[in-house]
Amino acid sequence: MNQEDVIRSLQERLTQAEAELTIAQRRKSSVMAMAVHDLRTPLAIIQGYSQLLAAELPAENDATREYIASILTHAESLGKMVDNLMALDLLESGRFRLVTRPGDLNERTGEAIAQVEGLTDLKDITVSYRPHPSPVRVEIDEAQIGRILYNLLSHTTKYARPGSQLQIDVSRQGEFGRVSLLDPNRTLKRDILARLFDLADIDSASPTSLQGTDIGLVLARLIAEKHRGYVEAVGEAGKGVILALYLPTTGD
DSSP states (O other): OOHHHHHHHHHHHHHHHHHHHHHHHHHHHHHHHHHHHHHHHHHHHHHHHHHHHHHHSOTTOHHHHHHHHHHHHHHHHHHHHHHHHHHHHHHHTTOOOOOOEEEEHHHHHHHHHHHTHHHHHHTTOEEEEEOOSSOOEEEEOHHHHHHHHHHHHHHHHHHSOTTOEEEEEEEEETTEEEEEEEETTOOOOHHHHHTTTSOOOOOTTOTTTTTTOOHHHHHHHHHHHHTTOEEEEEEETTTEEEEEEEEEBOOO
16 A cells, blocks of 8 residues: 555544544533533422522521522522533534623622622622722623633632631733632642643543533533633642633733
């Protein structure tokens, strides 16, 4: 077989492999869409009946109201996770599209904090928020940046100790706007920090292979990169862990 025949054979194999990969991706997307649909239906039922129960409870039944509020909060959180799975599939299949417009990081961060209020209340967590003194203008898909901020906040809240005080700041770092979330009581090993925003490489021989992993954080990184930004996790013994989002500012 001469060199041209070898190259032609390799090209045919590559074309076949690409076709098989496309078929596999479509099948995975179909399964994902079916799973998301199947999960949303019981979630909607749980939320609907919980809201009906809350509306019909006597005003003095505080304990039961707390239980129902907890159910609703966790159902909403689970709904966000389901949406994350669908968004991740869109990204991996190349079907993810941004619709951008001018926005202010101060406003988007404030909205995200309000969305996790139920989660922070459940764990008696205090959130201290310091917006930048002036608007931090960015060109963003507001819904997707809201998704990033929610994912960062819900992850931080999930691993925070009950009674903790989280510090959230919006600042300018050169040509970037920065949103940082500090949990002063959390500690993570350096190797876990380094892969916090990556898909887990599951190793059955390592029970800690999933430690600290979160699909929401993976999605946060991918969406930030779509905006020409990035995310990072930094930690130091005795000073806590910071998760941060960086987005390029528009300069106005």
